[in-house]
Amino acid sequence: MLEIDNLKKTFDGGTKALQGVNLKVKRGEFLTILGPSGSGKTTLLRSINGLEKIESGKIFFEDEEINDFSLPNVQKKTGMIFQDFNLVNNLSAINNVLTGLLNSSSKFFSMFYLFTIEQKLKALQALETVGLLQKAYNRADELSGGQRQRVGIARAIIKRPLLLLADEPVASLDPKSADLIMSLIKKINKELNITVICNLHQVDLAMKYSDRIIGLLEGQIIFDQNSPNIQKKSIEQIYRL
Ligand SMILES: Nc1ncnc2c1ncn2[C@@H]1O[C@H](COP(=O)(O)OP(=O)(O)OP(=O)(O)O)[C@@H](O)[C@H]1O
Numbered sequence: 623m624l625e626i627d628n629l630k631k632t633f634d635g636g637t638k639a640l641q642g643v644n645l646k647v648k649r650g651e652f653l654t655i656l657g658p659s660g661s662g663k664t665t666l667l668r669s670i671n672g673l674e675k676i677e678s679g680k681i682f683f684e685d686e687e688i689n690d691f692s693l694p695n696v697q698k699k700t701g702m703i704f705q706d707f708n709l710v711n712n713l714s715a716i717n718n719v720l721t722g723l724l725n726s727s728s729k730f731f732s733m734f735y736l737f738t739i740e741q742k743l744k745a746l747q748a749l750e751t752v753g754l755l756q757k758a759y760n761r762a763d764e765l766s767g768g769q770r771q772r773v774g775i776a777r778a779i780i781k782r783p784l785l786l787l788a789d790e791p792v793a794s795l796d797p798k799s800a801d802l803i804m805s806l807i808k809k810i811n812k813e814l815n816i817t818v819i820c821n822l823h824q825v826d827l828a829m830k831y832s833d834r835i836i837g838l839l840e841g842q843i844i845f846d847q848n849s850p851n852i853q854k855k856s857i858e859q860i861y862r863l
Pocket residue numbers: 633634635637638639657658659660661662663664665666
């Protein structure tokens with residue numbers, strides 16, 4: 623469903639964040655990207671949904687090359703979750719989830735919360751999927767970190783994306799909440815058949831939940847293995863410094 627060919631990205635100032643990444647991801651796969659800080663994990667995810675402009679190389683989403691013309695369609699089919707949740711604190715959980723239905727051209731309507739009954743039902747359903755229906759009308763800032771990330775997930779899945787991009791979704795959470803969030807992402811991956819690409823720092827969680835793990839170092843993929851067969855040597859390679 624996704625193919626990345628020779629993707630390169632150099633930031634102003636000369637940092638070579640990605641140095642020729644090649645990657646194919648199959649529909650339904652749960653892929654984790656491991657790599658030390660600064661290895662390019664976030665840049666890679668952000669290049670897929672257009673938050674970072676593709677400088678050189680190509681990305682194909684469902685066999686369609688991503689460019690300025692096709693990007694809105696890719697964004698419609700892609701959801702993203704973040705380390706720091708990116709919720710609007712003074713909005714209720716359900717309204718945060720509903721913002722997942724907006725594209726930039728419909729931001730105007732968001733100011734008035736002109737959502738239809740169907741959309742509100744979809745939001746409640748997404749909150750139910752993440753086990754947070756009872757908090758639908760609580761403000762985001764009344765929720766715990768784990769609960770906030772569940773709202774973040776509900777916001778990402780309300781539009782039923784084909785692809786879920788997760789950038790260190792559990793980095794701000796305690797180990798128990800982290801495990802719960804990862805199991806939830808896995809459930810969504812399997813039950814809703816949503817392909818997942820997830821950046822992580824925790825090797826144990828990567829091995830427990832993903833089908834496949836790639837190791838990124840200095841903007842290059844240095845291993846690509848199915849997680850049951852992952853070798854200790856590979857892990858040591860990326861964290862060698
Ligand atoms: N907007 C930017 N401008 C300049 N340099 C950037 C920018 N964003 C990222 N970089 C640089 O690109 C490199 C890769 O950054 P990136 O955020 O992709 O790493 P990462 O693997 O996600 O790291 P972490 O694990 O700390 O989140 C780093 O050297 C970083 O400093």
